[in-house]
Amino acid sequence: MSSEDVEEARQLLLRYAGAERAMPTCDELRQFLKASREARIRNPEDIANYGSLALRHYKSQLAEEELWLLHEQVGIALMECGALQQALPLVKAVLLKFPGSIRARRLQGMYYQAAGKPAQAQQLYEELLSEQPHNDVIPKQLVVLHREAGALSEAISVLVTYLQHYSNDREAWEELADCYLEAGMYRQAAFALEEVLTMGVLAPLTLIKYGDTLASIGGAAQLRTARAYYAKALQVSGGRSVRALYGLIAVANQLPDKDAGAAGSAAQELPSAAAEALVAQYSRDAPDKLPLVKQALARYL
Template structure:
């Protein structure tokens, strides 16, 4: 999988980010703006929308790898092209200032700047998001949650914001709020298998904290169904199978409650045979992914090393139990 500056993967691994940021001199050498005076420059400039996506991604990669000087140059170009007042450029400049800030005091100053910008123009979504991200990285999650709930109230179709809110809630151990936010994400992107699996994970966690009893059994069953949906949408999704295996093992170890304490509104609990079959399916599929993914077979790349190790560890634990 080759990462380009035009379309980098959402999660850059450190070596890829370094490789991308090393392309900075190349991009900076070719100027998109023409040096000719105005009417002629319109005809000779070679800029396309892609030019600026490349610049933006380059800026992010440079900030990440600590190449602040190239970042500054890229940023200056964007400011020269789009002006100071463009929301997106403002957010990128904010990111740059956050990156070069020496201590907490400097970050607080950036935060103040964000707040004045938001007061001047409350519709500036990129800056609002930077504001929330900075609040979070300053270790003030409650403030971040407050700002973010205000954001999703005024812009409830923003899947990114809802997902961030879910993450913040989950970090504060407010699991039901986190699940609610993730459901909002699903309403916007109904086929996002990772969100289905994430809801499954949160349901699983909240079922664990519920302790023993019929309620937690129901929680595990719902988590299992979420994982099922996620691997139904993507049959190579390691996290989905991992969760499916965990949830089904939990269910098999628990005593199924009697039928009558399940409310009629929700789905009936799945029969034990189905759970066993699902457990087997998840085990075999995980084993296949681990085997082929570690061998780096063609078409099986792209699994993260850490996830593969965790999956192997889960399988080994399971195998050890059987031997014993």
């Protein structure tokens, strides 16, 4: 399932908006909720709304496995919406049905987090990890807990240990990079982002983040590499990434390029070309901001 499948299923449900008596069918609700689960789309308001509807009106029509998947999915969505009173019966039902399950106890930990009981959540997660040291879900929940508390060193420690066993987890490397950046540990962040890039991820935001990180480290070699990644981000975005354009200009301002030959000439032309592209984009999309952009560019060029 993809985000397009989720949106298609959602549009079917929106036909019932404002209708006084009509209600989505069980299959229509199931399709939307299943697509959201499989595509891992975070849309807590819709999931809480439509999932609660499915559990309230079509519970008897749901297969056993799907019924408990919905309890978990809707419970998490309700917690994310701050509807703890509505989420609690679902959490209790899952715990009663699966009392020894790691997944059910993780749901309990998430409820503790949402209810403002981080110490209880942390104790529960650490107990679960002691039972299953190589569990691939609980560490991520523990990282969320530590980051919410501003405990970056603890979050980094959990991620580093986790990645020793799951080194191909791209999302974990990205989160580790974010933790390092938040802690001002730019060289470590660059290493984590390099791991992401070696997995073939060429999303413009990742390329720009790596360029930003190298630019923060500084030094001629790092700045030249940053320039290359900004240029790549610009290429991947079809020339429309404003952040990549600004990055090219900022790096050029820090790095008076003395390279000889055609490559050096092209590098020197990049800032001017980037500035022209920025002016063109703002002229088209936000003309009211164009004077401010030109004023900012004048300081660099």
